[in-house]
Amino acid sequence: MLSETVLKEIEEIKAKYPSARSALLPALYVAQREFGWQSEKAMQAVAQALNLPEAEVRGTATFYSMYKHKPMGRHLIQLCTNVSCMILGAERLVDFLKNRYGLTQNGTTADGRFSLVIMECIGGCDMAPAMLLNTDFYGDLTEEKIGEILGGYK
Amino acid sequence: MANMVKLKIDGKEINAQEGMTLIDAAELGGIHIPNLCYIKGMKGIGACRLCMVDIEGSKTPMIACTTKVKEGMNVNTQSERVRENRKFVIDLILSMHPLDCMTCTKAGVCNLQNYAYDFEIKDSTFTRKKFGFAIDEGNPFVKRDPDYCVLCARCVRVCKEQGTNVLEFLGRGVGSKVATANDKPLEESGCTFCGSCIDACPVNAILEGERWRRGREWDYTKIKSVCLNCGNGCDIDVSTKDGEVVKINAGAEKGSAERYICAIGRYGFDSVISDARITYPLKRVGNALKEVSWDEALKIAAEKLKSAGKDTGFISTANILNQDAFIFGKLASEAVKTKNVDATVSLYADEDSMKYSDSADMDEADVFVVAGLNPSQWERVTPALDAVIRKRIQRGAKLITINADDTRLASAANVSIKGDEAAALGQIAKALIAKGAKAPKEMEGALQAVNASEDAEKAAAMLTEAKSPVIFTAPSLFNASKNISLLINTKVVAVPFEANARGVVAMGLITEGKTYKEMVNGGVKALYTVGEIPLSARPKGVDFLIVQNSHMTELARQADLVLPSAMPLESEGTIINYLGKVKQAAKTVEPFGESRQHKDIFTAISKEMGSPIKESKVKAAEAKAKPKFSPFEKKQGLDINPLEFTESINRSVIYSSRLLWLKEREKAAV
Ligand code: SF4
Numbered sequence: 170m171l172s173e174t175v176l177k178e179i180e181e182i183k184a185k186y187p188s189a190r191s192a193l194l195p196a197l198y199v200a201q202r203e204f205g206w207q208s209e210k211a212m213q214a215v216a217q218a219l220n221l222p223e224a225e226v227r228g229t230a231t232f233y234s235m236y237k238h239k240p241m242g243r244h245l246i247q248l249c250t251n252v253s254c255m256i257l258g259a260e261r262l263v264d265f266l267k268n269r270y271g272l273t274q275n276g277t278t279a280d281g282r283f284s285l286v287i288m289e290c291i292g293g294c295d296m297a298p299a300m301l302l303n304t305d306f307y308g309d310l311t312e313e314k315i316g317e318i319l320g321g322y323k
Numbered sequence: 324m325a326n327m328v329k330l331k332i333d334g335k336e337i338n339a340q341e342g343m344t345l346i347d348a349a350e351l352g353g354i355h356i357p358n359l360c361y362i363k364g365m366k367g368i369g370a371c372r373l374c375m376v377d378i379e380g381s382k383t384p385m386i387a388c389t390t391k392v393k394e395g396m397n398v399n400t401q402s403e404r405v406r407e408n409r410k411f412v413i414d415l416i417l418s419m420h421p422l423d424c425m426t427c428t429k430a431g432v433c434n435l436q437n438y439a440y441d442f443e444i445k446d447s448t449f450t451r452k453k454f455g456f457a458i459d460e461g462n463p464f465v466k467r468d469p470d471y472c473v474l475c476a477r478c479v480r481v482c483k484e485q486g487t488n489v490l491e492f493l494g495r496g497v498g499s500k501v502a503t504a505n506d507k508p509l510e511e512s513g514c515t516f517c518g519s520c521i522d523a524c525p526v527n528a529i530l531e532g533e534r535w536r537r538g539r540e541w542d543y544t545k546i547k548s549v550c551l552n553c554g555n556g557c558d559i560d561v562s563t564k565d566g567e568v569v570k571i572n573a574g575a576e577k578g579s580a581e582r583y584i585c586a587i588g589r590y591g592f593d594s595v596i597s598d599a600r601i602t603y604p605l606k607r608v609g610n611a612l613k614e615v616s617w618d619e620a621l622k623i624a625a626e627k628l629k630s631a632g633k634d635t636g637f638i639s640t641a642n643i644l645n646q647d648a649f650i651f652g653k654l655a656s657e658a659v660k661t662k663n664v665d666a667t668v669s670l671y672a673d674e675d676s677m678k679y680s681d682s683a684d685m686d687e688a689d690v691f692v693v694a695g696l697n698p699s700q701w702e703r704v705t706p707a708l709d710a711v712i713r714k715r716i717q718r719g720a721k722l723i724t725i726n727a728d729d730t731r732l733a734s735a736a737n738v739s740i741k742g743d744e745a746a747a748l749g750q751i752a753k754a755l756i757a758k759g760a761k762a763p764k765e766m767e768g769a770l771q772a773v774n775a776s777e778d779a780e781k782a783a784a785m786l787t788e789a790k791s792p793v794i795f796t797a798p799s800l801f802n803a804s805k806n807i808s809l810l811i812n813t814k815v816v817a818v819p820f821e822a823n824a825r826g827v828v829a830m831g832l833i834t835e836g837k838t839y840k841e842m843v844n845g846g847v848k849a850l851y852t853v854g855e856i857p858l859s860a861r862p863k864g865v866d867f868l869i870v871q872n873s874h875m876t877e878l879a880r881q882a883d884l885v886l887p888s889a890m891p892l893e894s895e896g897t898i899i900n901y902l903g904k905v906k907q908a909a910k911t912v913e914p915f916g917e918s919r920q921h922k923d924i925f926t927a928i929s930k931e932m933g934s935p936i937k938e939s940k941v942k943a944a945e946a947k948a949k950p951k952f953s954p955f956e957k958k959q960g961l962d963i964n965p966l967e968f969t970e971s972i973n974r975s976v977i978y979s980s981r982l983l984w985l986k987e988r989e990k991a992a993v
Pocket residue numbers: 465481482487488489490509513514515516517518519520521
């Protein structure tokens with residue numbers, strides 16, 4: 170279950186809102202950070218911490234696609250293949266990730282280091298092709314550059 | 324009275340209450356606005372977009388389930404535009420709905436089918452989608468087939484409103500489905516099998532278990548009646564086919580918070596036709612019970628009662644009807660001439676608490692006090708009280724709980740006081756007086772040394788502001804609770820554990836001779852028991868035991884004479900439920916085998932004894948007690964285990980119906 174410090178963190182989030190229900194989304198993020206994804210245990214822990222029905226917690230968690238709904242690698246690559254990025258070669262990057270790391274859409278590398286999610290536009294069209302690595306932004310990508318960048322994430 | 328608003332719907336003048344939605348206002352004028360997600364009595368969510376109407380002056384169509392009436396509004400529910408819109412919605416829904424109407428159990432009462440018919444849609448114009456979700460049917464009560472679901476959220480909302488919180492949407496968009504917390508089967512999700520979700524579902528996605536091929540709505544005869552299995556006495560709608568009960572649904576008016584029944588009320592009817600039913604009168608011959616004719620049985624009964632005379636004891640449960648109770652009392656007092664006649668009520672309630680309880684309206688009440696009671700949907704102890712209060716809280720009412728122990732209901736309360744109940748009531752009284760309530764002198768005196776706790780202050784503030792407060796109290800705390808009504812205008816209701824406790828007391832089944840407890844402890848020579856009394860061993864000292872019940876019980880096996888009686892679903896009469904409402908029980912099916920309604924058996928015996936009782940119209944005497952102060956104390960000797968008691972008076976119903984499945988699961992879990 171959640172550690173004392175994490176529970177305290179959730180308590181603090183709760184205090185910001187008039188009702189516990191309002192704290193559900195941020196609390197789910199905290200749990201995701203701790204458990205790595207929205208596992209049954211993570212959602213149970215949140216339900217307990219906020220005293221909400223488990224069904225409701227799960228319903229809310231599954232409504233949002235940006236929560237992680239299966240175990241993920243240590244680092245999350247979110248690569249855009251929408252129009253601008255596609256025209257400027259994003260598909261080649263997808264092939265590269267597959268050949269070099271064995272990464273496919275929604276997949277994770279065998280060593281658990283990276284997971285890949287293919288995105289619809291991350292708002293970086295001026296620097297296409299672009300990606301998010303965890304919360305860091307990278308643009309003007311080439312195969313070479315992406316290889317270098319990934320090397321920096323162990 | 325709320326302000327009235329005049330408006331026009333489809334050219335019809337309608338007077339509606341201010342704050343009403345268009346969908347409800349239209350209904351007043353007999354106009355149906357198509358809908359899928361609307362639930363009468365609950366706040367609209369505007370999810371299905373089927374209820375769109377045109378309002379003069381508005382550019383776009385509006386949602387009738389959330390739009391409130393306004394003076395002078397001119398509404399068109401049938402414009403070309405809204406009809407096209409609705410047709411589009413149904414077309415979309417049909418693209419992901421199996422077109423199974425020919426074998427679907429819900430045919431005839433399915434909203435989707437009706438609307439598709441209205442809009443002449445044979446098949447969707449969109450590409451057909453099929454999800455192939457797993458069916459949840461591991462329990463015999465509720466079958467969920469998500470492939471039929473139209474995602475209206477009715478089931479989710481009713482389950483949430485009553486506080487069971489089992490269902491929720493999983494995912495988003497067309498691919499989402501209704502599921503339990505971890506997509507586990509209902510039996511692993513804290514479901515109480517009340518079936519509220521069945522009553523709510525507009526299509527075939529949630530249905531009673533074991534309904535398949537047991538007829539469709541148009542095959543059924545519908546009869547309104549009342550459930551007698553616990554202290555709540557809920558309204559039920561009974562469906563019968565070929566003289567058998569096929570299903571039972573909640574029967575309270577649509578929109579009322581009282582529209583709820585529990586699993587016992589919904590599925591207990593299985594026990595109407597069962598091997599455990601007593602089909603013929605039986606008499607003891609040596610070690611065995613032998614079938615006899617009614618004539619012979621009545622003769623034996625008459626003879627034995629006559630010879631035991633005033634040493635006879637009569638005991639009954641309080642889930643018999645007023646008419647039965649009335650004649651039972653007469654049989655004892657006029658034909659047998661004994662004062663020993665008592666009901667199981669005396670185990671948990673005194674006469675005053677049943678006689679002088681107020682009548683209350685759940686939908687009107689805005690503050691509830693629950694003192695010394697632990698109603699629970701999960702344990703099925705007066706579950707409707709628990710569910711209805713929780714629903715009322717969701718609709719804006721407040722709750723104060725007072726209990727010496729932890730209760731699950733306390734977590735839903737605005738103020739929960741844990742501790743001695745009588746003392747807490749005293750503290751609330753004290754706080755009310757401090758707020759200016761006028762108290763009789765004795766009360767002021769009695770409360771002199773009392774200090775109100777912070778919670779008692781809060782409760783008092785809530786009660787002072789309330790328009791129609793109701794105090795639900797354990798009978799043992801009735802007098803203490805009644806004191807509050809000397810200070811403020813509040814209803815006080817003692818809650819019994821049997822459906823017709825108030826009626827049975829009003830009919831005079833209160834002993835002037837030996838009490839129930841004394842009689843079952845060997846105080847009488849002949850004993851006549853009526854209904855499933857919570858007793859499994861023949862009392863010592865009883866020379867002749869008559870057991871009158873619908874099912875074979877431990878006690879009946881030890882009887883000298885067994886008289887088969889009709890079940891409540893086979894009997895006609897009235898009850899007075901815990902809220903003081905007189906409710907009609909209907910004979911939904913003919914009595915099983917040779918069984919007869921209680922009162923008919925009593926009348927026949929009295930005839931046989933030569934002092935026939937005339938059936939007269941029963942009328943409960945209007946009881947009004949003079950308000951007077953009594954000490955803030957708990958009455959002793961009225962403690963029973965509510966769970967054990969409720970299960971014991973329903974033993975035959977539980978053990979000869981699918982409710983047995985619950986018992987077996989409980990056993991397996993231990
Ligand atoms: S049967 Fe009752 S408790 Fe169970 S899911 Fe349906 S509404 Fe909820």
